[in-house]
Amino acid sequence: MTLSSDIRILSPSVVKQPAKNPHLTPVNGDRERSHSIYLAGTACQIKSNVSLSTFTSFRVGGPAEWYVAPKQIEEVQACLEWARAEGLPVTFLGAGSNLLVSDRGIPGLAISTRHLRYSRFNPETGQVTVAAGQSLPRLAWQAAQLGWEGLEWAVGIPGTVGGAVVMNAGAHGSCASEILVNTQVVSRQGSISTLTPEELGYSYRTSVLQGGDRLVTEATFQLKPGADPARVQATTSEQLEHRKSTQPYHLPSCGSVFRNPDGSPGAGWLIEQTGLKGYQIGSAQVAERHANFIVNCGGAKASDIFQLIRYVQAQVEQHWAVLLEPEVRTIGEFQAL
Numbered sequence: 001m002t003l004s005s006d007i008r009i010l011s012p013s014v015v016k017q018p019a020k021n022p023h024l025t026p027v028n029g030d031r032e033r034s035h036s037i038y039l040a041g042t043a044c045q046i047k048s049n050v051s052l053s054t055f056t057s058f059r060v061g062g063p064a065e066w067y068v069a070p071k072q073i074e075e076v077q078a079c080l081e082w083a084r085a086e087g088l089p090v091t092f093l094g095a096g097s098n099l100l101v102s103d104r105g106i107p108g109l110a111i112s113t114r115h116l117r118y119s120r121f122n123p124e125t126g127q128v129t130v131a132a133g134q135s136l137p138r139l140a141w142q143a144a145q146l147g148w149e150g151l152e153w154a155v156g157i158p159g160t161v162g163g164a165v166v167m168n169a170g171a172h173g174s175c176a177s178e179i180l181v182n183t184q185v186v187s188r189q190g191s192i193s194t195l196t197p198e199e200l201g202y203s204y205r206t207s208v209l210q211g212g213d214r215l216v217t218e219a220t221f222q223l224k225p226g227a228d229p230a231r232v233q234a235t236t237s238e239q240l241e242h243r244k245s246t247q248p249y250h251l252p253s254c255g256s257v258f259r260n261p262d263g264s265p266g267a268g269w270l271i272e273q274t275g276l277k278g279y280q281i282g283s284a285q286v287a288e289r290h291a292n293f294i295v296n297c298g299g300a301k302a303s304d305i306f307q308l309i310r311y312v313q314a315q316v317e318q319h320w321a322v323l324l325e326p327e328v329r330t331i332g333e334f335q336a337l
């Protein structure tokens with residue numbers, strides 16, 4: 001299919017009527033033409049009807065009604081202003097490594113942080129200030145090469161810095177909130193503020209930013225400079241190797257589907273002991289290597305994955321009286337069978 005492109009120049013301040021909204025693209029229906037809008041005064045291109053499947057690690061999901069990847073904070077503010085003027089809901093995307101997007105897509109404007117990129121290491125304070133779209137594994141390797149300790153655990157988490165702050169990403173007994181000094185956020189109204197970890201309501205894989213309307217644009221972490229780079233790199237490599245041997249790292253997934261429940265063995269153990277390893281709906285499968293992973297074996301639909309999540313949840317609750325809570329963030333409409 002070829003999408004035609006219709007470029008228009010709009011100023012956020014003059015757009016009052018909704019642009020010709022494609023709304024949600026029917027799963028099997030005609031595809032709308034793709035439009036691009038340049039926001040006046042910026043180089044920022046807002047595109048319509050953009051498939052999100054390539055922007056999620058599950059490799060599933062329908063189109064965003066509108067999609068943009070701003071390069072600077074001023075462009076973020078202009079996009080938010082445009083969405084407000086259009087009366088559109090806004091969704092934030094990092095690397096999409098913990099997202100299940102509906103096959104029907106999502107309404108409104110999807111703002112990706114993928115082009116918000118920089119990192120500044122300050123050897124005097126041991127702090128690194130990083131833009132939200134920076135890859136967390138890349139940051140972990142940069143720190144290791146400098147001989148800065150504190151991010152070795154993060155090397156296998158294939159998300160962005162912004163996603164890690166929001167999700168309180170963690171592994172090997174460490175997590176983002178433990179090293180976060182502060183984070184810069186932009187509100188839906190476009191105002192910028194700096195928040196401390198205490199203001200973010202952190203606990204295991206949780207923060208007040210989840211499902212909220214503030215976009216993380218930057219974070220500062222406290223690391224420990226001065227170690228032997230070879231040693232930090234060796235530890236970083238070991239963490240990655242351990243992960244590759246215990247998780248189905250080579251297949252599309254969202255990492256752990258469920259948070260580990262309090263006071264019982266981990267979700268993976270519970271799911272395996274329920275006999276669900278290898279269980280499949282469509283092309284979505286409970287991974288053989290780790291039962292708390294669902295993998296896309298090729299051509300899975302978001303609805304397959306959603307149904308499998310619900311099935312696993314129901315089976316584990318029936319066997320163990322434990323209700324597993326999803327860690328993966330679901331966006332768009334899904335139908336429970």
Ligand SMILES: Cc1cc2nc3c(=O)[nH]c(=O)nc-3n(C[C@H](O)[C@H](O)[C@H](O)COP(=O)(O)OP(=O)(O)OC[C@H]3O[C@@H](n4cnc5c(N)ncnc54)[C@H](O)[C@@H]3O)c2cc1C
Nearest residue numbers: 094095096097098159160162163164169170215216254255
């Ligand atoms: C193979 C694999 C292994 C994984 N291993 C781990 C692991 O060991 N530990 C772990 O914690 N996680 C793990 N994950 C899950 C995932 O990588 C993390 O949750 C990661 O932090 C998500 O970052 P992201 O940029 O991809 O966020 P996304 O998936 O894009 O978004 C996650 C949520 O954060 C919001 N969001 C993203 N960026 C921003 C922003 N800048 N401002 C505001 N909201 C935002 C989104 O709206 C969404 O609600 C793994 C995933 C995979 C695929």
Ligand SMILES: NC(=O)C1=CN([C@@H]2O[C@H](COP(=O)(O)OP(=O)(O)OC[C@H]3O[C@@H](n4cnc5c(N)ncnc54)[C@H](OP(=O)(O)O)[C@@H]3O)[C@@H](O)[C@H]2O)C=CC1
Nearest residue numbers: 057058135137138141157158159248249250251252253254
């Ligand atoms: N199962 C799944 O669903 C998914 C799995 N993954 C896996 O997660 C991992 C991370 O993916 P992703 O977040 O996309 O990674 P990125 O490519 O964004 O980041 C990896 C970064 O780390 C750097 N790097 C890698 N190895 C070294 C090293 N030995 N020394 C120094 N720097 C190094 C790379 O540098 P350079 O650019 O120079 O190579 C790159 O900048 C990959 O192994 C990928 O296969 C990712 C997404 C989904």
Ligand SMILES: C=C(O[C@H]1[C@H](O)[C@@H](CO)O[C@H](OP(=O)(O)OP(=O)(O)OC[C@H]2O[C@@H](n3ccc(=O)[nH]c3=O)[C@H](O)[C@@H]2O)[C@@H]1NC(C)=O)C(=O)O
Nearest residue numbers: 171172173246255256258259260266268269272289290291
């Ligand atoms: C991948 C994620 O994070 C991961 C993180 O990478 C790893 C490593 O630190 O520790 C957590 O997994 P996990 O608790 O399953 O850790 P593992 O060490 O793999 O397993 C814990 C225990 O469960 C058992 N286990 C695991 C999988 C399985 O199929 N069967 C099973 O019995 C293991 O034998 C082990 O005794 C995080 N998951 C959660 C929900 O907290 C993620 O959040 O997406």
